[in-house]
Amino acid sequence: MVTQQRALSTVADTEAFGRELARDLKAGDLVVLDGPLGAGKTALTRGIAAGLGVLGRVSSPTFIIARQHRAGERGIALVHVDAYRLGGDLDDLDALDLDTDLNHAVVVVEWGLGVVEHLADRHLLVRLAREPESDVRTAVWEWIGPGRGPRHPVRPE
Numbered sequence: 001m002v003t004q005q006r007a008l009s010t011v012a013d014t015e016a017f018g019r020e021l022a023r024d025l026k027a028g029d030l031v032v033l034d035g036p037l038g039a040g041k042t043a044l045t046r047g048i049a050a051g052l053g054v055l056g057r058v059s060s061p062t063f064i065i066a067r068q069h070r071a072g073e074r075g076i077a078l079v080h081v082d083a084y085r086l087g088g089d090l091d092d093l094d095a096l097d098l099d100t101d102l103n104h105a106v107v108v109v110e111w112g113l114g115v116v117e118h119l120a121d122r123h124l125l126v127r128l129a130r131e132p133e134s135d136v137r138t139a140v141w142e143w144i145g146p147g148r149g150p151r152h153p154v155r156p157e
């Protein structure tokens with residue numbers, strides 16, 4: 001797998017990056033977001049939502065665990081999960097009692113690293129790091145699992 005990296009100087013950059021990622025997302029995809037509080041996970045999700053064209057405003061799902069956004073023109077819904085308070089593995093997304101048909105949705109999980117990867121055979125992992133005393137965030141991302149990397153993967157040393 002190829003790991004890609006980018007500096008995100010402003011929140012607008014983070015949202016634009018989310019819109020860019022969304023161009024490549026398909027229904028059924030799982031996106032795992034990692035990074036500390038304030039790293040921009042929700043801002044990135046806002047960009048992904050804009051790129052998917054889903055309905056409703058993205059905000060932190062902290063107090064409800066999962067927020068569902070209905071599909072817009074692309075026909076792809078968004079399920080935005082905050083795994084912070086799940087306290088361990090999520091055995092099944094059914095446990096979230098969603099109305100959304102996951103075959104027609106992208107699932108984005110904040111704090112999802114180590115919690116949800118096993119729910120899909122592959123996922124897009126985006127790690128966001130926050131520079132101290134600066135607005136700059138760094139995103140490092142890669143598809144993990146079969147079927148979604150470049151055709152001729154280059155193994156970075």
Ligand SMILES: Nc1ncnc2c1ncn2[C@@H]1O[C@H](COP(=O)(O)OP(=O)(O)O)[C@@H](O)[C@H]1O
Nearest residue numbers: 008009010011014037038039040041042043135
């Ligand atoms: N480059 C940047 N990318 C994302 N957010 C930024 C950036 N610079 C400043 N911010 C601010 O940092 C905060 C990020 O919050 P949020 O997206 O909720 O983070 P998280 O969901 O990771 O806790 C927001 O207040 C946002 O305006």
Ligand SMILES: [Mg+2]
Nearest residue numbers: 041042060110
């Ligand atoms: Mg958040």
